[in-house]
Amino acid sequence: xxxxxxxxxxxxxxxxxxxxxxxxxxxxxxxxxxxxxxxxxxxxxxxxxxxxxxxxxxxxxxxxxxxxxxxxxxxxxxxxxxxxxxxxxxxxxxxxxxxxxxxxxxxxxxxxxxxxxxxxxxxxxxxxxxxxxxxxxxxxxxxxxxxxxxxxxxxxxxxxxxxxxx
Numbered sequence: 827x828x829x830x831x832x833x834x835x836x837x838x839x840x841x842x843x844x845x846x847x848x849x850x851x852x853x854x855x856x857x858x859x860x861x862x863x864x865x866x867x868x869x870x871x872x873x874x875x876x877x878x879x880x881x882x883x884x885x886x887x888x889x890x891x892x893x894x895x896x897x898x899x900x901x902x903x904x905x906x907x908x909x910x911x912x913x914x915x916x917x918x919x920x921x922x923x924x925x926x927x928x929x930x931x932x933x934x935x936x937x938x939x940x941x942x943x944x945x946x947x948x949x950x951x952x953x954x955x956x957x958x959x960x961x962x963x964x965x966x967x968x969x970x971x972x973x974x975x976x977x978x979x980x981x982x983x984x985x986x987x988x989x990x991x992x
Contacts, residue, residue: 861881878920
């Protein structure tokens with residue numbers, strides 16, 4: 827009886843510890859959104875080469891996006907947005923100028939937002955921010971504002987306009 831109680835206690839404590847370790851549930855984020863966040867984070871840090879690298883990853887991810895479950899108008903919208911996203915991401919990827927990358931990122935953000943309204947891209951909230959100085963939007967997985975348009979110059983400038991719920 828004591829052995830059985832000891833085994834049950836050991837099992838319970840292991841399960842309890844595992845559930846709080848953060849490994850019990852992984853948050854699913856599409857490769858497309860993950861690459862987008864990579865571009866955003868690189869622009870926050872004014873890292874032009876990293877933004878270009880992440881934009882190349884986004885171009886790959888958008889070409890493999892599965893929209894087969896969509897019908898009619900949603901399918902056409904998603905297809906059009908895929909083309910816009912690819913074009914904007916290619917502009918970020920090929921530009922050697924941080925300002926040009928940030929301008930292309932603005933168009934990219936709008937297209938990603940519109941796509942996220944049609945296709946579920948994440949199992950966690952997606953924050954949709956607005957930068958009043960640039961008059962542009964961006965998406966983030968974080969509630970904390972980190973402005974990709976001005977980086978350290980105006981890191982916390984912006985406001986949440988919408989939270990896309992999973």
